[in-house]
Amino acid sequence: MTAQLTTRGLNRTLLKRQLLLARETRAAEDAIEHLVGLQAQNPLDPHYALWSRLTGFAHDHLDRLLVDRRTVRCWPMRRTVHLVTARDARVLLPLTRPVAERALRGTFGRQLDGLNLDEIAEMGRKLLEEEPRSMGELIPHLSERWPERDRQALGYAATIPLPLVQLPPRGLWGQTGKAVLTLAEVWLGTPLESDPAPDEIVLRYLAAFGPAGTADIRTWSGLTGIKEITERLRPRLRTFRDENGRELFDVPDAPHADSDVEAPPRFLPEFDNVFLSHNDRARIVSPRVRRVGSITTARTVRKLLIDGFVDAEWSFTTADGNTTLTIQPYRSLAAAEQEAVAAEGAGLLEFAAPADRHDIVILPPASPDR
Template identity: 30%
Template structure:
């Protein structure tokens, strides 16, 4: 069976709850979409606002406060919010990547420590983190354990490797830039090839449920895991997965029975969060981001701007300004699309009013750096 590019777009949008807002609680929604990119604390909230009917941000506050959803370093070595029950397998899948990238980083090895030292100290560090601990508290503990202070950069690498969860601190979006940390309540099994392999099989299944159909290259890019490891996991799941041919003949995999709407299915306009996972989940990002726009929305340092989604594809960017939402379209949009975006902007403005009307303001400098505009409007 061959699937078209537009049908791939619709399949992913359906699984990401972007073809129509659904009535789900925040915890179940996080499970359904698999992983919400979370290095900017507001983004998981805006991601769920885009996907759920009558989303109350207090629901996500509560889920994060009691760790039904958890914020931690996972796929692509960056922060994600995931369902608590997904955490262990995801962390086990990511173990080789996290170990190589964090414990092999020169910022860690410059401290004189190596991966063996980290593994030796980790059990006691996690025992110390049986309740929320600040960076200062970890620093004092490590100084006593190591006989001298650990450089902040080395601690950052160790912290991102260790199975630690971020602890909410309050504020408009639950987390600030220096949250406390606590040992993961569902600890990954001790590192080893078999554990990592089983975890990766689970991650592949879950990824396909949320972002499929997809290729080996897509899965590897989503997680930042070597293609050989992904290929082995897919081969082990051969009896569980369907195969399709992509638009260019690439072999794609999928879970049986997963949604694949007709390519003619309407896709409503959306104002997507910064770093929304849908924009970053595939090696071939043209599934959602037209190639001419990729470097416009993904800046040179990796910042992924908040985007306009029109007919299922990125068509521009938006930012919060005094008076509403400034929407910049990269190509001309018809009147009915602007009307739909205005409706979304009115809803978003109301959503932000009690929390953070100037969300993402610190990224406004990108608007002065070559963002071609067919038209810019203040909405609603």
């Protein structure tokens, strides 16, 4: 009989595999590879994500990886910006190219009806082979060739199909810079894999996010044909059921955590794959937040895990050398929870603004849809 896993048990197991149940002493590069990348639409999000997962993490640990080209900012899963290791970029970018091509066939493809999209992408490739360029520097060349067409659509058509990376200083702590693009194989100095198979990536997803169902794997990767992959892998996998009877797959040697283990508060960025990589977010988002829905969709905020679930948000304000961490819970917090949140918040302030004076404000509970 297939074992059933509770939502709370899935939560604790996810936190353990995501390095959020207890910080681990491991290199940032190893953590990024274990997690199969970090969501990175906001350039500094990976810094916060790693600080909450690793013992002794410092800003320069990640900055050096970016400058040394051991990690890159690119568009693998779901056509969203991720920070991945150079090794993973060589696999993930060609593997998820169909996701990019589907994205292009939507709104932008319709705006360019009648044009040869391959020709636009080839022009984009040639321009970016000449030198790294931002979209603002790329689009005028495209508009000169197709002057009657929508400029933004041309820019996306010239870049979405290509395996591109964003160059530093984008993503470096304390620095700003526009998104400058170049081809991944040019930046990394080695070719991408020509025909990577998805099986190994699915197994790695399960190791970091499982147990999970086919819809979860599809949500994380954007790939189609997931059912065929899991059926092919089934002899190598364990299976479970969740409380709703969904079949969940897992790799046999991945750790599980007891549902009653304590989960410390964790400050996470707006975008983190721990709450974006499952079709069913019940294992990480509290019921009151799921009922509203806006906290993980229309309204994006920096999220705070309390007792393992998204149940608060946080923000910084800085004025006159003082940085205030404001915490907005969605429910009443017990005294012990407030103490734990404040202690974790004090560490976050030292990480984010070590030279400033610090304050922590915990507001009264508010609805997540306010």
